[in-house]
Amino acid sequence: MEEDILGSPEELLAKQHRREKKDLQATIQSMKNTVPKNDKKRRKHLTEDICRLEAELNLKQEEEISQLKATQVVEEAVKVEEVVNGVESLGLDGDQEKADEKLPRPTKAQKRRDKKAAQEKERESRIAEAEVDNLLGARHQEGLKLAQKLSERQLQIKEIASDGHCLYRAIEDQLARRALPGLTMSLKGLRSCTAEHMRGHTDDFIPFLTHPNTGDMYSAEDFEKYCNEVDHTAAWGGQLELRALTEVLKLPIEVIQADALDIKIGEEYDSPPITLVYMRHAYGLGEHYNSVERLKEPATEEDS
Template identity: 45%
Template sequence: MDDPHSEQQRILRRHQLEKKELQDQIQSLKNSVPKTDKKKRKQLLQDVARMEAEMAQRHRQELEKFQDERSFEYIIEDLTKMDLENEPPCSRKAQRKREKMETLERERQESNIQTETEHLTRVRREEEEKKLTAILGARGLVMKQIPADGHCMYRAIQDQLAFYMSVETLRLRAANYMQKHVDEFLPFLGNAETGDSFDYDDFLIYCDNIVNTKAWGGQLELRALSHVLKTPIEVIQADSPILVIGEEYTKKPIILVYLHYACILGEHYNSVMPAQAEAARGAAPPRLQ
């Protein structure tokens, strides 16, 4: 019998991956609909809500089914234990040996699955980095690593500002802008689990989390910061067109690199720097200690 905790974790990881894939699909749909076409934008929001609701319902049903199956297995396991108590010692010894062999086989299979998953993730990461290196190289840029601490998007923006602004200030400015322009942001927020759209109270909690937690930043926060900084922000991805936010501004854009497989948690933002600067830094003599 598989470890229920491990099985549940596998289900939750798959659900998380499916959510990420759905968000990528939704973003692609949003990019394809002009902002000026209110009729299509309204239909898009309805379609997005429907897709998110369908996924949330399916995930909920899978978890409920898993819990029901585990309950049935526990009953069978209890009955088996009762039968074993009435068996002679030799039968119990043979049963323990079989259980030990089954446990070893299960652990071997789980180890193989984990190894295959790690290998697949490593292959995807290497392929993604190779594509991004080519895209950035064509623009005379290289990727600059940013810590994966929940603040990566804000730190990547901070890295490219011509003036100093702390991560805390960037978060606060983004949240304040969103609260002053509720109609621009609220329609795009919802509960990924239930598919329900956010109400105003949910929106305020979301903004509060921007300021007071390590909540990851996304396109809504990028749009808010683009307005705050009066600067366009470009997001480069390996397998998607470059996303330009704040195209109405004429300043030199801030360029971010969005990675899907950079770390254990998945999504991550890095900064960029001129390739010449990276080469000069690599050629600099070591400091004397």
């Protein structure tokens, strides 16, 4: 078969992607050779251009992988449907007994396995379609805009786990990067300090909390429950928790966004800010916080 000679679609796509990455590295090396190392201004613009090119290529390749997966799921579903239609046509011919003789009667266990396999195929199809839509839509655009904003400041995203603790994990990462005495705090410590500060300054926080269904203000009991969730669960943190944290740490916090002005909290504190990235469309799960790190200049064959 032609596929056996040329390779599977996955192998062909992987080969294409390797070739594209190699070509890009050659282009990057050529770009580097045209800019003197002592020309800091041009080197800065060069680094920004390189990051943009790499981000665009990565997003393009991710999109192609997702499209291939979605296509394969659809093709598999078509094959299953053709088999089912063939079986049904045997019954419609009025020769059901012969059809039954040709097709072994499935056991209950086999039926359960078939049902589970069909459900898994459907789930994979939904995931693949959603991923393609996401890459072509809001997530794709948000990623490009953030990469551009961060590269202008010689920064890049430091990925943080999306487990409900992302705000606190991002701040934990930022504090660890500073390595200043007394400022390193664990995730648990950050949550505990946030909750304790909010309990001790109820009047500063409770006016901003309302029940989503009724719009009613929080009672003292509601507020205590809210603080307990901050302290002891994976409850997602937002702007109220950021305000509490900046007051606990005595440090300003800035939040970089793709489609809005950066948020700055705690500007009364005269220190370099903790920098976070806020993403509205991360991982298809909605809102998410990441940390940042210094921009890494892409490695080339000459550097290795």
